[in-house]
Amino acid sequence: MVLSELAARLNCAEYKNWVKAGHCLLLLRSCLQGFVGREVLSFHRGLLAEAPGLSPSATCRGGSRCSPRARQVIKCRNEIMHSSEMKVSSTWLRDFQIKIQNFLNEFRNIPEIVAVYSRIEQLLTSDWAVHIPEEDQRDGYEGETGSYLSASQVNEVKIELLKEELEEMYLQAEEQEMLPEEISNRLEVMKEFLRNNEDLRNGLREDMQKLDSLHPPNPKRDSKEPGRETPERKD
Incomplete structure (x- = not known):
């Protein structure tokens, strides 16, 4: 059942692009x-060297600054996290590839970036076939730039993305940065998706319960109208 659910999702190119x-x-x-x-x-x-009297607990009040390329990547990240359908088009993915490569080029002298640069480039340019052991054939094919991910690897990526989205929703709800109705709507979309995907639901149970604790279901409205009493029944 779990493998069939995964295979069904991976038949959708837009979903695969999202992952x-x-x-x-x-x-x-x-x-x-x-x-x-x-x-x-x-x-x-x-800062401490230039101002020895500065307390270690002092905070900076200057506004945060991001390069235009960093802002583009952040915008893409927000679009991914807030995609209710969890799908993106191939056109969007190509645009994302350009933006993330431009961003990475700013850090080509950083060892950590160099180490992961080729992995990101290969992932975005490959056919990205997914190997499902029990299936007769693999999703996609492995060409010169192809690469395989196992079903468990795909689920790990997906669960981590959903966990991050739920954590963001929790913080926004806790800090009241979003209207309760908006949080509830996003949470309901997530619940609906998980109801249809058992393989992901179990891995996110605790995260959903944590968010539900901030937004419990609305109590059922009393059928009586305010200010009016139900007339007594006469025999």
């Missing part, structure tokens, strides 16, 4: 975390 783009973003995040952490630590140490 490919999400996989690229996860790879990008993993390779940037170490670099960003080192840069922030170095910057903080530089």
Whole structure:
């Protein structure tokens, strides 16, 4: 049942594009975390060296700055995370490929980026066949630039993307950055998707319960109209 559900989803090219783009973003995040952490630590140490009296707990009030290329990648990431259908077109994916490659070119001197650059490029340009052991044939084909992912690898990518989306929704709900109705609508879309995909539902049960704790179902409205009493029944 699980494999048949996965195979059905992977028959949709737009869904596969969505997972490919999400996989690229996860790879990008993993390779940037170490670099960003080192840069922030170095910057903080530089501030303390220039201002010895500055408290270690001091905060900067300057606005955050992102390069135009970084903003483009962030925009793509938001489109991926907020895609209710979890699908993107091939045209969107080609545009995403250009934007992410332009962004990566700014960091070609960073070892972590160099290590993952070829993986991201191959993923975006390959036919990206998916091997399902119990099936008679593989989804897609393996050409010169082709690569295979196992069913479990696809599910791992998908679950990680959905976990990130649910965590974002939880933080937005907790900080009241979104209207309760909007959060509820997005949560209902997610629930509907998971109801139709058992292979993903079990891996996200705790995350869904955590979000539900902030947005419990609305109580049923009383059938009585406000200010009016139900007339007594006469025998």
